[in-house]
Amino acid sequence: MEKEKYKLIGILNVFDITPEFVYPVFEYDSRYYVQDRLSTKKIDAFELITKENFINNIQPLYKYYLTLPSRKYTYYVDDDVIVGFQLSENELFIGTKEEFIEYSEQIRVEDEFMKVELPYVVKKMKLERGEK
Secondary structure (H helix, E strand, O other), X not given: OOOOOEEEEEEEXXXXXXXXXXXXXXXXXXXXXXXXXXOOOEOOOEEEOOOHHHHHOOEEHHHXXXXXXXXXXXXXXXXXXXXXXXXXXXXXEEEEHHHHHHHHOOOOOOOHHHHHHHHHHHHHHHHHOOOO
16 A cells, blocks of 8 residues: 655744744645644654634745755655744745754844744754754
8 A cells, every 4th residue: 555645835834923933734635734743753644734724824835945955845654754944034944853953053043032942942853863
């Protein structure tokens, strides 16, 4: 039996602010999904987006200058968890946690909250992979 293919098609920025971590959005069978929010290393499942206001706020990838290190657009259960980070109104990163850790060292954020949040999230990602 062939695995279900989820195509990366856009993002959902729930708070509509930047810079901000965003949900990568996938399409499968003409419905929209996000990766399981409890997954830490591998995608355990995809969660169906059912709220109409979320569906209406999905932003297609083509709207952004996209940093997509792996150039991957098709995902499956058991693939590495991916991170979405919207740096500005038109700049977007989508990649694995490893790729995000590397990316985070190259960017500058001016937002005071994100100056604290970003290092915290990166530290948590490093701990998940066994680093200190």
